[in-house]
Amino acid sequence: MYEHSKQGAVDVITGDEPLNLDAVDRVSRLLEDCIGRGQPRIVLDFGGVALIDSAGLELLLDARQRCGQRGGRLQLAALSPLCHDILDVTGLASEFETFDDVLSAVGSFAR
Amino acid sequence: MFRSTRPISVTRRLIEQYFMFGLACLFFCVAVCVVLAWRGSLTSLVPAAVVLPLAILLVGGLVLRRSLGLVATIEEQLGRIAAVSSPVEHDLRPIAASDPLADGWNALLERFAGQASLGDLEARLSRALGGFHEQRFEQVFNTLSDGVAVTDAAGVIRFGNRSLAAVLRLPGGESVEGRDLYELLEREGSPDGCGERLRRQSGPAPMSIPCGPNLEDGVLRVSRAPLAGDGAEAGTLVWTVRDVTQQKLADEMRSQFVFTATHELRTPLANIRAYAETLSLEEGIDVEKQKEFCNIINAEATRLGRFVDELLNISQMEAGALTLARHETDVERLLSEVIEHVQPQMRQKGMDFEPLLPPKLPKLQIDKDKVAAALVNLLGNAVKYTPDGGRVRLQVEASLEHVSFHVEDSGYGIAPDELPHVFDQFFRSGDARVRQTTGSGLGLAFTREVARLHGGRVGVHSELNKGSKFTMTLPVR
Numbered sequence: 001m002y003e004h005s006k007q008g009a010v011d012v013i014t015g016d017e018p019l020n021l022d023a024v025d026r027v028s029r030l031l032e033d034c035i036g037r038g039q040p041r042i043v044l045d046f047g048g049v050a051l052i053d054s055a056g057l058e059l060l061l062d063a064r065q066r067c068g069q070r071g072g073r074l075q076l077a078a079l080s081p082l083c084h085d086i087l088d089v090t091g092l093a094s095e096f097e098t099f100d101d102v103l104s105a106v107g108s109f110a111r
Numbered sequence: 112m113f114r115s116t117r118p119i120s121v122t123r124r125l126i127e128q129y130f131m132f133g134l135a136c137l138f139f140c141v142a143v144c145v146v147l148a149w150r151g152s153l154t155s156l157v158p159a160a161v162v163l164p165l166a167i168l169l170v171g172g173l174v175l176r177r178s179l180g181l182v183a184t185i186e187e188q189l190g191r192i193a194a195v196s197s198p199v200e201h202d203l204r205p206i207a208a209s210d211p212l213a214d215g216w217n218a219l220l221e222r223f224a225g226q227a228s229l230g231d232l233e234a235r236l237s238r239a240l241g242g243f244h245e246q247r248f249e250q251v252f253n254t255l256s257d258g259v260a261v262t263d264a265a266g267v268i269r270f271g272n273r274s275l276a277a278v279l280r281l282p283g284g285e286s287v288e289g290r291d292l293y294e295l296l297e298r299e300g301s302p303d304g305c306g307e308r309l310r311r312q313s314g315p316a317p318m319s320i321p322c323g324p325n326l327e328d329g330v331l332r333v334s335r336a337p338l339a340g341d342g343a344e345a346g347t348l349v350w351t352v353r354d355v356t357q358q359k360l361a362d363e364m365r366s367q368f369v370f371t372a373t374h375e376l377r378t379p380l381a382n383i384r385a386y387a388e389t390l391s392l393e394e395g396i397d398v399e400k401q402k403e404f405c406n407i408i409n410a411e412a413t414r415l416g417r418f419v420d421e422l423l424n425i426s427q428m429e430a431g432a433l434t435l436a437r438h439e440t441d442v443e444r445l446l447s448e449v450i451e452h453v454q455p456q457m458r459q460k461g462m463d464f465e466p467l468l469p470p471k472l473p474k475l476q477i478d479k480d481k482v483a484a485a486l487v488n489l490l491g492n493a494v495k496y497t498p499d500g501g502r503v504r505l506q507v508e509a510s511l512e513h514v515s516f517h518v519e520d521s522g523y524g525i526a527p528d529e530l531p532h533v534f535d536q537f538f539r540s541g542d543a544r545v546r547q548t549t550g551s552g553l554g555l556a557f558t559r560e561v562a563r564l565h566g567g568r569v570g571v572h573s574e575l576n577k578g579s580k581f582t583m584t585l586p587v588r
Binding site: 037070 | 253254255256257258272273274276277278280282327329354356357358360361428531535563566
C-alpha cells in the first residue's frame with residue numbers, strides 16, 4: 001500500500017510493498033496529484049519497498065522527468081540494498097538523488 | 112545651385128566620334144572631287160573617290176560594331192545592377208569573347224560571384240548559429256528550477272520558462288506568455304496586494320509573497336532587474352520567482368526550537384534556583400515547607416531531564432540514528448507499565464481512566480522501551496490537555512496482522528487547521544489552554560518516528576472542544 005503525506009511543503013509517498021506492475025497505477029496517481037500542485041517536491045520513501053521491477057523503474061524515470069519539467073525534484077529515500085543494486089545495475093542510480101532516510105530527503109529541499 | 116547632368120554613355124560617345132569621322136570622310140571626298148573637277152580629271156577618278164571613303168566607313172562601322180557590342184552588353188548589365196535595390200538580385204552574365212575588356216568583365220564577375228556565395232554562406236551560418244543559441248538559451252532557462260520571466264514595462268510576460276508556470280501554480284501546459292505577471296502574483300493569494308505593490312514600486316524590489324494565510328500554502332520570493340545590454344527595450348524587466356516555502360518552514364522550525372528550548376530550559380532552572388536560594392538563605396522554614404520546596408526542585412529537575420531526553424531522541428531521529436532493539440514483548444505487561452506511569456497525574460486531576468483491553472493480546476517483536484515511551488506520550492498528552500475531571504480511554508484492538516492502541520480523551524481537542532501539524536517537531540497549538548501547559552512539541556514527533564520504525568503508523572481524529580483520539584498501529588511480526 002502506498003500513502004501520501006506532507007512534511008512541510010514536501011510531498012512524501014510511503015510504500016510498504018514492491019513497486020511493480022500491480023502498484024504502478026496507484027503510485028502514478030499519487031505522483032500525478034503531487035506534480036499537478038505547483039512546483040513538485042516529492043520524496044519517495046522506499047523504507048518498506050523490497051523490490052522495484054521494470055514498470056516501477058519506468059514510472060520513476062517518467063516522474064523524475066515530469067518533476068524536472070516543472071522545475072521540481074523527485075528524491076528517493078531509505079532504499080533497501082536490493083533496490084539500490086537494481087538502480088545501480090540498470091544505470092539509474094546516477095539519475096536520482098538518494099538519501100538514507102526521509103528526514104534527510106525532506107531536509108534537502110530546505111537548502 | 113547644383114544641377115546634375117546625365118553622363119554621356121560610352122556607346123553614344125563612340126557613335127558621335129564615328130559620326131564625326133564619317134563627316135570628315137565625306138568632307139575629304141567632296142574636297143577631293145572639287146580639286147579633281149577644277150583640274151578636269153573628275154570623270155576618270157569618280158569611282159575611286161566614292162568607293163574609297165565608303166569602304167573606309169564600312170570597315171570603321173564593322174570595327175565599331177564589334178567594339179560597341181562588348182561595351183553595350185556590359186553597359187546593359189551595369190544598368191540592371193543600378194536598377195535593382197539588392198546587390199544579390201541581379202543577373203550578371205559573363206561575355207563569351209576573347210578580348211581584354213571581356214576577360215576583365217568575366218574576372219570581375221567571378222570575384223563578385225565568389226563574394227556573393229561567401230556572403231550567402233555567412234548569412235546561413237549566422238541564421239543557423241542564431242537558432243542554435245536561441246534554442247540553447249531556451250533549454251537552459253527551462254532547466255532552471257527558479258521561475259524566470261521577461262516582461263515589458265506593463266508587466267506583460269514576453270518570455271517565461273517552464274518553472275515559472277509551476278511556481279505560479281498554473282495547470283501543466285498552461286502558457287504564461289502574454290499574461291500579466293502582477294496579476295498572476297496577485298492571483299497567488301497574497302493577502303496584502305503584493306502584486307499591486309510591486310507594480311507601483313520601482314527597483315529590484317525583492318519581496319516574499321505568501322500564497323495564503325498559512326506558511327504551508329507557499330511563499331514565493333520575487334525579484335526583478337531591468338534588462339541590460341544593447342538593443343534592450345526600455346522598461347523591459349527580468350524576473351526571478353522562487354518557491355521558498357520549505358526554507359521558510361525550516362526557519363520557522365528553528366525559531367520555534369529556540370523559543371521552546373529557551374522556555375523549557377529556563378523555566379525549570381529559574382524555579383530550581385529560586386527554591387534552592389530560599390532554602391539556603393531563609394532561616395526558620397518549617398520542615399513541611401522545606402519538603403515541599405524540595406519536591407518542587409525535584410519535579411523541575413525531572414522536567415528538565417525529560418526535555419533533554421526528548422531532545423536527544425529528536426537529535427537521534429534527525430541523524431537517522433534512532434534504532435530499535437526488538438525483543439519479544441508481552442503487550443499486557445507493557446501496557447500496565449505505561450498506565451502505572453501516567454496514573455499519578457490522572458489521580459491528581461481527578462480524571463476518569465477507562466482501559467479497554469481484549470482478553471488475550473499477542474506478543475510483539477518490538478523495542479519495548481521506545482513503544483512504552485510513545486504510549487506514555489499519547490496518554491500523557493491526553494491527561495495534560497484534558498480539563499480536571501475529564502475522561503481518558505485506552506482501547507487496544509488486536510488482529511492477526513496489527514495491534515492498534517487508541518488513546519481517546521474528552522479534552523480541548525485540536526483545531527482542523529492545526530491537525531495536519533500535530534506530529535511536526537516543535538509544533539505547539541495556538542490554543543491558549545494548551546499554551547498554559549508546558550510541553551516541548553517533540554513527543555508526538557518521536558511517537559510517529561517510533562511507529563514508523565516498527566513499520567506502523569500513528570493517526571489522529573479530533574474535534575475542537577470535544578476531544579481527540581490518537582491511534583498507534585503496530586504490525587504483528
